Amino acid sequence: MKFPSWILYSVLLCLFTLRAWAYPEFIGYGYATCITCHYNSHGSGALTDYGRGVWASEIAAKWLTPRTSDEALSESSGFLGSVELPIWFKPSIKYRGLNLINRYRSGNEDHKYILMQSDYGFATQFSDKASSPLLVFTAGHVPDTRDLGVHKANLYAKEYYVRLNFAKTWWAYGGLIEKVYGIRNVDHTSFQRTFQDFNPYPNRGLNHSLGVVVHRIEKTWEAAINGFGGNPNENLDYQKRGGSVQAEFDVGVLKRLGASILTSASDREAKDMAAIHYRQGFQGGSAFIAEIGLIKQQDKVVVDAAEKNGGYQLFQGLIKLTRGLFWKTTFEQYNSEYGDLAADNHRYSTGLLMFPMQRVEFRFDLASGRTLVDTSAAHDTWIFAGQVHGSF
Amino acid sequence: MAASKFILFLLLICSLNAKASIDLAYTTWNETLKLEAGGKSESAETHFDGYGIGYGKRFKTTKTSVYRYSLSAFFGTATAGGAQDTIIYQRSRISVLALLPAVQYVYFPQRGVGIALEAFSLYRDFMLPQDGVTSASSGAAINFGATIGARFNLNRNWLLFMKGGPVILEGGTLYSIGFQML
Numbered sequence: 001m002k003f004p005s006w007i008l009y010s011v012l013l014c015l016f017t018l019r020a021w022a023y024p025e026f027i028g029y030g031y032a033t034c035i036t037c038h039y040n041s042h043g044s045g046a047l048t049d050y051g052r053g054v055w056a057s058e059i060a061a062k063w064l065t066p067r068t069s070d071e072a073l074s075e076s077s078g079f080l081g082s083v084e085l086p087i088w089f090k091p092s093i094k095y096r097g098l099n100l101i102n103r104y105r106s107g108n109e110d111h112k113y114i115l116m117q118s119d120y121g122f123a124t125q126f127s128d129k130a131s132s133p134l135l136v137f138t139a140g141h142v143p144d145t146r147d148l149g150v151h152k153a154n155l156y157a158k159e160y161y162v163r164l165n166f167a168k169t170w171w172a173y174g175g176l177i178e179k180v181y182g183i184r185n186v187d188h189t190s191f192q193r194t195f196q197d198f199n200p201y202p203n204r205g206l207n208h209s210l211g212v213v214v215h216r217i218e219k220t221w222e223a224a225i226n227g228f229g230g231n232p233n234e235n236l237d238y239q240k241r242g243g244s245v246q247a248e249f250d251v252g253v254l255k256r257l258g259a260s261i262l263t264s265a266s267d268r269e270a271k272d273m274a275a276i277h278y279r280q281g282f283q284g285g286s287a288f289i290a291e292i293g294l295i296k297q298q299d300k301v302v303v304d305a306a307e308k309n310g311g312y313q314l315f316q317g318l319i320k321l322t323r324g325l326f327w328k329t330t331f332e333q334y335n336s337e338y339g340d341l342a343a344d345n346h347r348y349s350t351g352l353l354m355f356p357m358q359r360v361e362f363r364f365d366l367a368s369g370r371t372l373v374d375t376s377a378a379h380d381t382w383i384f385a386g387q388v389h390g391s392f
Numbered sequence: 393m394a395a396s397k398f399i400l401f402l403l404l405i406c407s408l409n410a411k412a413s414i415d416l417a418y419t420t421w422n423e424t425l426k427l428e429a430g431g432k433s434e435s436a437e438t439h440f441d442g443y444g445i446g447y448g449k450r451f452k453t454t455k456t457s458v459y460r461y462s463l464s465a466f467f468g469t470a471t472a473g474g475a476q477d478t479i480i481y482q483r484s485r486i487s488v489l490a491l492l493p494a495v496q497y498v499y500f501p502q503r504g505v506g507i508a509l510e511a512f513s514l515y516r517d518f519m520l521p522q523d524g525v526t527s528a529s530s531g532a533a534i535n536f537g538a539t540i541g542a543r544f545n546l547n548r549n550w551l552l553f554m555k556g557g558p559v560i561l562e563g564g565t566l567y568s569i570g571f572q573m574l
């Protein structure tokens with residue numbers, strides 16, 4: 001029997017000083033919580049004015065504006081540049097496009113350009129007091145669906161929630177909001193997101209769900225509880241109901257260890273997951289993140305289907321080469337089921353992450369997938385992807 | 393028992409020498425599998441995966457870089473064939489023992505973070521079962537390769553590394569992830 005590699009990694013990870021964020025790798029810039037830059041305190045979604053300023057003045061390169069001060073870049077980072085919009089209307093637009101080459105250099109290449117994201121939203125707050133209720137609304141397109149056979153790419157309500165800061169360190173959210181679990185890695189095809197129902201496609205396990213989140217954020221730790229009842233953009237039998245908890249605490253300077261548990265079920269499938277996660281930032285902007293988790297799932301369509309116990313792991317490093325340019329390297333592994341006959345899926349990817357200016361991001365990734373299984377040694381799969389991201 | 397004594401021996405050496413370190417890693421690579429049967433020939437694939445332990449030592453250090461050599465022993469299994477079109481041949485769980493001497497250059501763009509370039513050689517002890525009908529041979533017993541990798545100091549005593557790169561002779565790609573005890 002193959003020795004499951006997650007056991008070794010789990011044991012070793014627990015031996016060390018072992019921290020979870022928005023653009024999770026940006027712990028390297030010393031920001032201890034996602035709410036510094038995002039309206040959602042668990043990260044993802046629209047940026048606050050401060051978050052836009054951080055992007056302009058710390059993260060993005062100054063290749064096009066070498067003589068402009070960081071302060072001036074920050075001041076002109078708003079939706080309309082330096083025009084300050086009222087607190088009751090903070091609009092945002094996001095676009096992601098992906099040029100994907102499947103079976104790269106195999107002689108049978110498959111080229112695609114995929115519209116991954118086109119979101120339009122706004123945030124409204126009645127006063128600039130932190131305790132004032134905040135409303136966030138985002139409409140988006142379903143990403144390219146040529147291969148999915150689901151919805152056409154129509155505009156739909158992707159995210160909407162009300163946020164209340166009802167006590168000094170307590171935050172509550174209600175609405176269609178992203179489920180709380182693990183590290184919010186921006187790559188939805190990651191083995192740490194796609195098998196856990198954090199996808200952008202309806203009927204494939206959407207990452208948002210109607211629910212309530214209560215989040216406590218202290219200086220050295222944070223914890224959250226989330227109850228959810230399904231996403232109305234999915235067919236009723238695909239809508240998963242359940243709950244999750246997540247906690248993180250500091251274990252050193254720029255080091256945070258966390259754990260997450262999620263249980264959910266729809267008419268088609270039941271899924272329980274648990275994970276430990278770790279983030280570490282390095283002075284200067286580099287970061288390392290890891291997540292190791294277990295997934296128990298049961299098909300409810302097939303009568304008397306057996307439970308499957310599998311797992312996943314993600315190790316990802318982001319090394320800052322110069323301001324606005326990072327080298328990213330990732331090792332991932334996923335088993336739908338531990339056992340002698342189940343496939344052990346590996347993926348190793350390396351690439352560049354580039355912010356030539358605020359509002360613009362480019363990514364280039366070369367990824368190799370290998371399936372280790374006793375019954376066959378198949379050729380590796382190679383993917384080359386180039387991505388453009390505009391965020392206004 | 394012999395393996396645990398060997399690990400203790402390496403740990404002892406490491407504790408006596410500040411420039412030395414122990415590597416614990418998961419490694420996988422693939423090779424071209426050549427099959428011949430009944431006058432036909434076909435190429436397929438062999439996968440290797442397993443765990444390794446290694447001893448390494450820095451031999452030159454500058455302010456922003458380190459030169460290091462290492463020797464790792466790999467213990468794992470191989471799976472050969474199964475995805476080819478015409479010749480039927482498939483074997484799995486073939487024991488593999490390998491040695492990987494390597495030289496490494498590590499550049500530190502920031503404190504605690506390293507970019508490593510490595511050249512390695514791969515000597516492996518591995519017998520593909522033959523069935524009298526099909527002749528099977530995989531890669532090369534002595535091979536060479538290069539990797540590029542990232543290293544992150546988790547604390548003063550441990551770092552995590554991830555590396556990947558080509559195996560040159562009839563090979564494919566090698567990936568490795570592991571910890572280094574400093």
